[in-house]
Structures are given as structure tokens and as C-alpha cells.
Amino acid sequence: MSSNSKVIKSTKLFWNVQFIYELVLARKELEAFNIEYQLNNNLRNLEVSKVPNADEFISRTAYFEEIEGIPSLYSKITKANVTRSLNQYLTHWFYPYKGKYHPQLIRALLNIMRIQPGETILDSFIGSGTTALEAQLLGINCIGLDISEVCTRVTRAKTHAFKNLEDIENTFLTFQNISTNLSNSDEEIEYIKSMINDVQDSNVQNFFKVAELISHSDKARRKKKNFNESFLKNSEKMLRSIKDYEQIISDNKLNLGETDIKLGDAKNLEISSESIDGIICSPPYSIALNYVENDKHALEALGYDTKIIKEDFIGVRGSGKTKIDLYNQDLILSYNEMDRVLKPGKLCSIVIGNATVDKKEVNTVEYTIEIFQNLGYSLEMNVDKIIFGLYNIMQKENILVFKKP
């Protein structure tokens, strides 16, 4: 037993831990920290008998709100939230991205996979940056890649903007003087765009670019007419979140991980072989979600022709049977790349589901397991997880963890 080993009895799960998969992961989290426990008749009550390193567990756990009355670090972090949505704390809410991870799941996976501070993980489909932010909070380095510039910009704003807090505050003050007398939305959009382009520091500029992209989304999805008003509101709310982040870092003396966010193709990684300590990713869901259509307004605002860029996105090329064949081919290429960059003996987690097309289920989960097993990997974990909001196409996904030989 280590010096701070304690005999602990009571634990309290977060109240939002309600699904079977969450209870399974909470138990796996305890096991990852070599904690002995008993599940009593009230399934929410995990009686813990021995905790070899209580301080480490309190600072890392994703599913426990309290351990012997001591609040976990995560319970403090999740309170820093400017939104009404429970899992959109700190900067997680930046940009209304569809189909993102639940951050708590990623924190738990980093624990279950026993990734240590200072190690480097990869998410080659970084999307809105959930993996990058959760790794950063645990002191774990993250390389995050996406084919979409909307995603790399949003992820960078979530994980880098707090470093330039003062500059961002000052720039915001000058932006507040933007004329509200511009006569139409197009004029406003062009004016804001040119003001952002004039910002010298790339980190500060990117922060406001993301506020602009959120406003494009407000305009397209929520039919908000006043672009200038929306831009200033978004910037102000984002600013509050990066202040919160700064506060959480200093109050809890967090040593953050480094994040390296790049535009790139998961099928062709510019990363050295056997250099990565762990992989967590969720490849695009074939036909279930069209990431080009979802972010069309933001991609166009960045100057992309979506008809051209579509060809680089996995899962949206072709139609009918060809679409599924192309998707399967692209998945193999990206899995091969993950295999190349992962160190031997390390873990790779893929979160993926089977979509239903023309009333037929496409067996992407089984296909993924087969590919990894053919590469010599063992399947260490396979947990079913419910999905909301895609009922007619996909009801559940699987959390898979493979181990490289």
C-alpha cells in the first residue's frame, strides 16, 4: 500500500449517472485504480473498502462526485458552466457541433485506459475537441486531427484561448464599439470578418473567428437576424468561459497537457510510427450524420466549396451501396494508420455504432472488431451505450477498447 492509502467506505456517484453503461464504466474506473468495492442492492451505492491512492483517484475520477465526503476535482470543474446543459462546462459548449462525445465518458476512458500525465494520446477524428480538452485537464498531451477546419478552429479555441485572456479581453472592448447602424446582415458580416482578420495574434484571432462561426450557425439554424448582436453575445459568453478555465487552473494548481491540433486526414497521419501512448476516437458514422451538411454555413464562411471538400470526408462520398463500400475502405485505411502510430502493448478505444440504411443494419461495429483482431489486437472491452436523437438511424453505439500486441 502506498503512503496515502486509506480505508474508505462511502462514495457518491454524480446524480446524472443513470445508465447501465455509466455504472459499468464507474466500476471499471474503480478497478483501474485497484480499488476494492462491493455493489450493494441499491445499484448506485458502490461500497469501497480500500483505495491505494485516494488523492489520485479524487483528482481523476469521472463518475464519483464525492469520496468520503471529499468532493472530487471533477465535481468542481463541472460547476464552471455558463450553459444550462450539464456536460457543456468550461469551453466544451463552444460551437453547436452535432454528434459529439459526452466529456465524462472521455475522462473515464482516459482513466480506464490508465493514460498517465505527460503521455500522448491521439484522436484522429477530433471533431469539436472533447478528447483534447479532457486530456488537457488531466495533464495528458493530445494530438487532435480533423479534415474540417471548423473542427480544428473550435478545438484550438477550447484548449488554447485561455492563454491569451488579457489580449482577448482588450480586443473584445474594441469590438464592442462596432457600429450597430450597419444596414443589412451582409454588411455586418463583412465588417466583422475584416475586423477579425486585422487581429495580429493567431490565437486571439481564432477565438473571435469561432465566435463568428457560432453566429453563422445562429443565423442559419435559429434564424437570428442581427449578426453583430449575436457575434458580441457569443464573444462575451466565450470570454466568461475562458475566465472560468483560468480560475479552475489556478484554484486547483492544474498542470495541463499540451494539445497539438492539426488539419489533416486520418487515412494518412503525419505522425511517427509507434509514438502514441493511447488512442481515443469516434470515426464518422457513415450515413447517420453528414458533417459537411451540418457545418455547411461555417465551412462556407471559411471559404470552402462544400461540393469539393465533401470528397475528403469519410462517410459522405458516393451513394447507395458504393457509399458504404467507400466508407468501409476509408475505415480500414484510418485503422491501419492508428495501428502504425500506436506503441506496442498500448490501448485504442473506438466509439462507433451500426447505422440502419434502407431498413438494413450496416455492421460497422463487427467490421471494426474484425479489422482490429486481424491486426492482432485483443478486444479488452465492449460496452453498449444508448444514443439519443438519431432513433430512426442508430439507437446505440459501442465503446470498444482494443489492446495492441
Ligand SMILES: C[S@@+](CC[C@H](N)C(=O)[O-])C[C@H]1O[C@@H](n2cnc3c(N)ncnc32)[C@H](O)[C@@H]1O
Ligand atoms: C463522430 S465525429 C467526431 C466527434 C468528436 N468525437 C467530438 O467529441 O466532437 C467524426 C469527425 O470525423 C471528421 N472526419 C471526416 N473525415 C475525416 C478524415 N478523412 N480525416 C479526419 N477527420 C475526418 C469529421 O469532420 C468529424 O468531425
